[in-house]
Amino acid sequence: MTPGRLEAFSDGVIAILITIMVLEFHAPSDVSVEALKGLCSPFACYAMSFVFLGIYWNNHHHMMHSVEHVDGAVLWANLHLLFWLSLTPFVTQWMGTAAHPFAPLPVAAYGVLLLLSAIAYYILTLTLVRVNGKNSKVAQALGKDFKGKISVVVYLLGVPLAFVTVYASLALYVAVSLMWLVPDKRFEHQRHHG
Amino acid sequence: MTPGRLEAFSDGVIAILITIMVLEFHAPSDVSVEALKGLCSPFACYAMSFVFLGIYWNNHHHMMHSVEHVDGAVLWANLHLLFWLSLTPFVTQWMGTAAHPFAPLPVAAYGVLLLLSAIAYYILTLTLVRVNGKNSKVAQALGKDFKGKISVVVYLLGVPLAFVTVYASLALYVAVSLMWLVPDKRFEHQRHHG
């Protein structure tokens, strides 16, 4: 197993995920303006998850590009991450359903998924550093991985907040996305100088 | 991130989109000739969207082939285009539903999606020219991008027309597709002489 193959497989899974989400975004059964209004919450959730998966694709892709060695442990740490990401269409649909848009339980479930994905990503970085060594390109590039750690903390706050006010939770989820939207300079920088 | 990877990811997303649209094209529940007649409007919409995505695939693929440099801005401009394209199966299903084939609101929504996709494509070309320079291959090949600009204008006319007569809107949408069906000589030419 080469890093290239793992990258291609992961890119494939994320490309499929980001695309099939639309199948859970059903056309309304009528053609009234009310039907259009009922699309607001599923559309907002769809856009949020699209950006979320786009960030994972981008960062995962950059990170794997710095990697020189992979083994069985990396492979399963990577599949573990893909497992949680693969549930994105499910929570997106549940949270956006027009009959109960942004209800506390689905918003919390969405946050739990974001949290477990962030933890899985963190485990993957630890595994990569262990396999490639503390002086490897990927280890130096990750550094203290401040963003990875703060994401976990913010999601941990966001989940219980959903039962108080869902808007605070959603604001925290969006804040983490914005933090990551800035491309990860660590890997970009390294590729030019590595 | 190399242009090759971006191209492969985009090709993958478009290949998936063009294929999963069929999952929104449901088999009728009976086997009468009336059931067959009810398939006309979903089939027409399916064919129209297939050609629409085929054109994007072809032109996007040609354009990315002329590109030498990509950065974070290109990546997000590209994901922005894929976001609007990814909603194609949704509007296709809504517009083609046999219970209300080609109703004004879904026809307008379809046009809005075509418009937003065309704008996203235009933003992507601007970003590519900015990153690669005014004398780059891709900038010279794009030239004044007459087709891209006229597409936006025609779609802008087509959307409100849907509330007057849907057939005029549909004729405009098809006209833009026919204009693009001719392979883009700009990039073909360049690749032979570049």
Added chain:
Amino acid sequence: MTPGRLEAFSDGVIAILITIMVLEFHAPSDVSVEALKGLCSPFACYAMSFVFLGIYWNNHHHMMHSVEHVDGAVLWANLHLLFWLSLTPFVTQWMGTAAHPFAPLPVAAYGVLLLLSAIAYYILTLTLVRVNGKNSKVAQALGKDFKGKISVVVYLLGVPLAFVTVYASLALYVAVSLMWLVPDKRFEHQRHHG
């Protein structure tokens, strides 16, 4: 556009088609033995379409490997083939529905799709020969393309037969598949001596 990219895109579309067909093969709502019996016709149709798409993948892949030049015409002839293939999940589901398994109209519709796919494949071969020249590898390998022509004729017989007896139609469809299941010696031979 290189033959390699066209091959990769086509392989991708066929891989997706062959896989998403299962989404139209719904789990029964109960767990009785009768439920299991109701799965016979959808399963038979699923297996038939899986083999049908597997044959197209195999032969298309072999043919594209002999190709040296592609242009806009080849690209659209190829998308035309993918268009008809992409409707396979739709007719498979209609023909196999347990409430009316193998009814004449869906069996005829299935045959029409097989016919249109075979014609599209034939058009693609003509286009490839025209672009690559009569002395090209692909032209010599295709030769008189007896299999391609006889498939079209047999499907032309099979479609009207569905309204007399569906079993005769199905037998003809299966016969064509068996004829193609033998790997195409023309291209295999050439690749070893070409």
Added chain:
Amino acid sequence: MTPGRLEAFSDGVIAILITIMVLEFHAPSDVSVEALKGLCSPFACYAMSFVFLGIYWNNHHHMMHSVEHVDGAVLWANLHLLFWLSLTPFVTQWMGTAAHPFAPLPVAAYGVLLLLSAIAYYILTLTLVRVNGKNSKVAQALGKDFKGKISVVVYLLGVPLAFVTVYASLALYVAVSLMWLVPDKRFEHQRHHG
């Protein structure tokens, strides 16, 4: 057809399968805690099938990497394996349905699919050894293929057990997965010394 193309096509199909399974995992229609409880059995089945497909991907990928020659027989032996794997989303959904979680008939059907997949994998290994020769890398790496044979035997026991007690069946299915979760040292070893 090169081993690389066969590997890429198979990787693609498995990536799609592992991803589209989520489309059969529907969001509940309400947002109560009971709805959450009803997700337990579909979630458990989803996780089980994700691991099952992950193992096939990993081992299939490793094996194909040792392969030097493929022919038509290998290609169809491989499609035969993909055929059974492609039915995974179907049995996963049936076994996990909240209205009748882990009922005997679906648990047995799940085991039959595991069994047929294991047999198809075994046939593929035999075909690869026949084509590549008894002294080939892949033949030496497979050796006596103890794991492949014992999987078939355990699944043969698991299927009838479902009608006595489903938990014994499920325990056997999980046991086989755990046995395979350990990466296949045979191929890992060879790639370093081959």
